[in-house]
Amino acid sequence: MKTYGKVIVVTGAGSGIGKELVLQLLKKDASVAAVDLNPVSLNELVAIASNGRLATFVCDISQRTEVEHLSEKVLEHFGAVDGIINNAGIIQPFVKVNDLSFETIEKVMQVNFYGSLYMIKTFLPHLLTRSEGHIVNISSMGGFLPVPGQSVYGASKAALKLLTEGLYAELLDTHVRVTIVFPGAIDTNIVQNSGVEMEKPDPSTMLSATAAAQQIIDAMGKNKFRSLVGKDAQFLDRIYRLMPKQAVHMITRKMKGLLRNS
Ligand SMILES: NC(=O)c1ccc[n+]([C@@H]2O[C@H](COP(=O)([O-])OP(=O)(O)OC[C@H]3O[C@@H](n4cnc5c(N)ncnc54)[C@H](O)[C@@H]3O)[C@@H](O)[C@H]2O)c1
Numbered sequence: 001m002k003t004y005g006k007v008i009v010v011t012g013a014g015s016g017i018g019k020e021l022v023l024q025l026l027k028k029d030a031s032v033a034a035v036d037l038n039p040v041s042l043n044e045l046v047a048i049a050s051n052g053r054l055a056t057f058v059c060d061i062s063q064r065t066e067v068e069h070l071s072e073k074v075l076e077h078f079g080a081v082d083g084i085i086n087n088a089g090i091i092q093p094f095v096k097v098n099d100l101s102f103e104t105i106e107k108v109m110q111v112n113f114y115g116s117l118y119m120i121k122t123f124l125p126h127l128l129t130r131s132e133g134h135i136v137n138i139s140s141m142g143g144f145l146p147v148p149g150q151s152v153y154g155a156s157k158a159a160l161k162l163l164t165e166g167l168y169a170e171l172l173d174t175h176v177r178v179t180i181v182f183p184g185a186i187d188t189n190i191v192q193n194s195g196v197e198m199e200k201p202d203p204s205t206m207l208s209a210t211a212a213a214q215q216i217i218d219a220m221g222k223n224k225f226r227s228l229v230g231k232d233a234q235f236l237d238r239i240y241r242l243m244p245k246q247a248v249h250m251i252t253r254k255m256k257g258l259l260r261n262s
Contacts, residue, residue, distance in 0.1 A: 001134035001177055002221050003030040007078045010034055011061055011119060012088030014041025016188030017138070020213035021085055026051050028217070033074045033081070035059050036088070061088050061115030062107070071122045083134040083220070084123050086116035089157075090194040094149035094258045105152050112156035117163065124176070133176040136220050137164040141184050141233040145240045148252050149259040168225060177223045182237070184230030186212045198258060206230075 008025055012018035013034035022034045022045060031053040036042050042056040055077050059070040074081060089112045092104055116137055127133030142150050143157030161180055168178040187206040191198055207230040219227035228234045240247040 001083055001132050001223065003028050003083070003217060005029055006082035007031045007033065007080055009074060009081055009084040009119075009123065011059075011084075011086055011115070012036060013056070014038045014045060015193055016190060017183070017186060017209045017212050017216070018085075018087040019045055020209045021087060021216060022054065023049060024210075024213050024217055026054060029053075031055075031078055033057055033078065035061070035070060037061075061086075061119060062110040064114075064118045067115075067118040067122050071126070075126065080130065081123060081126055082130055082132065083136070084119055084127075085136040085138070085216070085220075086119050086160075087136075087138045088115060089138065089140075089190075090153075091190055091196055092150060092153045092194075093196050094198055096149065096259070097151050100152060108152050109156050109159075112153070113159045113163070116160055120163075120167065127176050128174055131175060133174075134179070134220055134223075135164075135167065135176065136179045136181060136216065137161075138181045138183065138216070139164070141182050141228075141230075141236050143182060145236050145251060146248055148255050179219050179224050179227060181216055181219060181227045181229060182233050183207075183212055184228075184233035184236070186230065 003025055008030050010018050010021050010032060013022045014036035022032050025032050026049055034042060034045055034054060034056045037060050039058045046056060057070055057073055059066045061067055090108060092100060092108050120135060137160055139161045140157040142154040143161045146154055164178055164180040171178055185206040186209055187203045188209050191200060212229050215227060215229045228237050
């Protein structure tokens with residue numbers, strides 16, 4: 001769906017890819033409902049964007065009732081919604097499943113999978129009434145390829161991938177298009193925002209959030225089924241499909257330094 005003149009809801013809008021999505025959508029004359037857990041980052045967004053087509057909403061997407069209230073508030077403000085970009089997400093600490101608490105496991109699933117599902121289930125009935133609508137879900141290259149130390153994060157993103165692909169099929173004969181996005185390594189503050197302690201990877205090895213957001217909006221505009229954002233995601237997608245076992249060994253060697261051993 002082309003975003004010009006449309007109303008788009010972006011979750012995780014206060015930082016990283018989400019913030020860039022908001023800024024670029026506004027430049028393309030869309031109206032944007034910017035949603036985040038963090039009110040401070042939303043205020044900072046308003047300070048840099050200051051645009052009559054921008055409205056911010058504090059909401060924890062992992063809470064179903066909060067998402068239901070969110071949809072009421074967004075519809076009250078804009079009158080309609082044409083698209084949602086489920087971008088909010090968190091990573092897990094870089095530890096093995098054996099060392100991961102159920103509390104953390106449930107939180108990661110709750111934000112990355114259920115949060116996106118609550119958004120979809122809440123906004124879809126309205127999107128189906130529009131002449132066109134679009135749902136974009138941000139998974140991860142970790143959603144198709146296992147990364148040791150991020151196994152539950154990967155599982156949450158793989159669940160989102162399958163949910164999205166199922167939705168794509170179910171909505172084929174409607175006016176609602178569906179896109180799944182697999183970013184590779186993107187230069188954002190996701191590590192700190194997720195409360196994870198580790199050294200920040202070298203930014204020169206990562207794609208900028210600006211470039212990632214550009215590619216996501218482009219994929220939306222072209223009604224793409226799937227979008228691999230970054231050379232790393234494109235390369236690993238190919239390798240994993242050709243040689244899954246070798247790809248797992250390769251990524252395990254690469255991630256060895258990051259994985260905390262118990
Ligand atoms: N950065 C990467 O390398 C990378 C790679 C692959 C996929 N992704 C995915 O891209 C998306 C955006 O990540 P980012 O790197 O821009 O992260 P980020 O931490 O910079 O931004 C994420 C935003 O989501 C918000 N958020 C977190 N939990 C929330 C909740 N429960 N309700 C509402 N908002 C919440 C945070 O406050 C933050 O502003 C995530 O889904 C992430 O998993 C990122």
